[in-house]
Amino acid sequence: MEQTKNEKQALWEWSKAIVITLGIALLIRYFLFAPIVVDGASMNPTLENGDRMIVNKIGYEVGEPDRFDIVVFHASEKENYIKRVIGLPGDRVDYKDDQLFINGQVQPEPFLDSFKAEITGGKLTGDFTLEEITQMTVIPEGYVFVMGDNRRKSTDSRIIGLISIEEIIGSTSVVFWPPNEMGLVK
Structure with missing residues (x-):
């Protein structure tokens, strides 16, 4: 008993x-936190198709995105995208001769250096201005301009427009699978 x-x-x-x-x-x-799987080549060479990452969902509850953060956002009801924040609220964004200009100043993009070195015969990123894409001269409050690192094969703000900060799920910088890719990305 x-x-x-x-x-x-x-x-x-x-x-x-x-x-x-x-x-x-x-x-x-x-x-x-949540896991996410990279789907596609739009963030090559930084991220590869099939990489598994951890998304930090709380970072933007207490702060705002920073330039060059890698973020996950709702692109549609059924699809999330992973892209890099290029322009912040109040910024003018231009691309000319494969150089990023923010508010008229050249911004280095060291995460693209190895990719640019591999390209022969052309530019990684075509010329554009924010105004040509959005009919706005500056990014309004509450929005960001995002781009994939594989600029030639990325559906990003050049196509889908500005992204509401409210649609951002979180930031990601940790690859946990496959083991040979494990670590922090910038």
Whole structure:
């Protein structure tokens, strides 16, 4: 009789521990961090198709995106995109002769250096101005301009327009799979 009572008590304690653990895991998964799989080549060479990453969902609840952050956002009801923040609210964005200009000043993009070195016969990024793409001279409050690192094969703000900061799920900089790609990306 005593053993049955102890077994029931142990079962109850294990059940509570499992429920609490599952609850914490769900909270982390849905509110703090989430896994995402890179789908496509738009962020090559920084990210490869099939890379698995961790998305930090809480960073923009307390702050704003920074230039060159890699973000995940809702592109449609069924699809999320991974791109790099290029322009912030209040910025004028121009591209000329494969150089990024923010508010008239050249901005280095060191994450593109190796990719640009591989390209022969042409530019990685075609010339454009923010006004040509959006009919706006500056990015309005609450929006960002995003681009994929593989500028020739990226559906980004040049095509889909400015991205509402409210649509950004979070930032990502950690690849956890495949093991040979594991680590931080910039």
